[in-house]
Amino acid sequence: MINIIIFIILFLVIVNWFQIISFSSLFVGPKIKTSTIKDEWIKNVVKKKTGLNLFDVTLFHDKKMYGMMAGLPFWPKMILSTGLYKSFNKDELEWVILHEAGHCVLWHNLQSFFIEMIILSVGIYLIQKNKINLFFIPLYAILLSIVSIYLIRWTTEYMADKYSINLVDNPRGVITAQDKFKKSIFRFLFHWNISSTLRIKMAKRRLMSAKL
Numbered sequence: 327m328i329n330i331i332i333f334i335i336l337f338l339v340i341v342n343w344f345q346i347i348s349f350s351s352l353f354v355g356p357k358i359k360t361s362t363i364k365d366e367w368i369k370n371v372v373k374k375k376t377g378l379n380l381f382d383v384t385l386f387h388d389k390k391m392y393g394m395m396a397g398l399p400f401w402p403k404m405i406l407s408t409g410l411y412k413s414f415n416k417d418e419l420e421w422v423i424l425h426e427a428g429h430c431v432l433w434h435n436l437q438s439f440f441i442e443m444i445i446l447s448v449g450i451y452l453i454q455k456n457k458i459n460l461f462f463i464p465l466y467a468i469l470l471s472i473v474s475i476y477l478i479r480w481t482t483e484y485m486a487d488k489y490s491i492n493l494v495d496n497p498r499g500v501i502t503a504q505d506k507f508k509k510s511i512f513r514f515l516f517h518w519n520i521s522s523t524l525r526i527k528m529a530k531r532r533l534m535s536a537k538l
């Protein structure tokens with residue numbers, strides 16, 4: 327029994343690490359300040375291209391660069407860090423907000439939740455069936471978390487990029503945004519996105535086909 331409890335805790339912590347540190351930084355240690363803005367440009371672009379009605383955007387006052395989407399299509403909550411919001415130009419920002427809105431219209435939060443629950447159940451089942459020793463539980467939890475992270479990454483991050491890169495006015499913004507991200511190692515480590523090279527490839531493909 328203790329094996330299963332330890333496995334569940336470790337698995338959930340590792341898989342949700344990015345969300346956990348982002349949200350805990352609002353309450354503990356050097357707290358991140360937040361504010362809400364009504365950016366008409368963001369609101370209009372998102373509405374026009376994805377159909378999503380954003381009421382406002384929450385800014386995390388943080389120099390690191392990231393965007394997040396909380397909520398479901400009927401309750402969209404877009405979060406952007408000030409680091410990203412201030413340093414990205416309109417073309418780069420358009421890709422980010424469409425990527426985040428894409429997570430919402432494609433029901434990615436729910437999809438990730440289901441993937442997590444399925445892998446978690448498989449993990450519990452295998453621990454019981456094979457009577458896995460407590461000593462091996464951490465390793466086992468890490469392995470299954472990695473499987474879960476990769477599955478989520480390829481079914482949501484890749485899809486959100488495909489969706490947004492097809493919708494942006496200027497795919498060049500996707501390419502220049504990757505350079506700015508490179509300076510932000512944080513995002514690379516904790517927000518398991520697809521590689522910049524793949525995004526640049528997708529943007530170039532759109533530039534070629536549209537002859538923009």
Ligand SMILES: [Zn+2]
Pocket residue numbers: 425426429483486
């Ligand atoms: Zn994303």
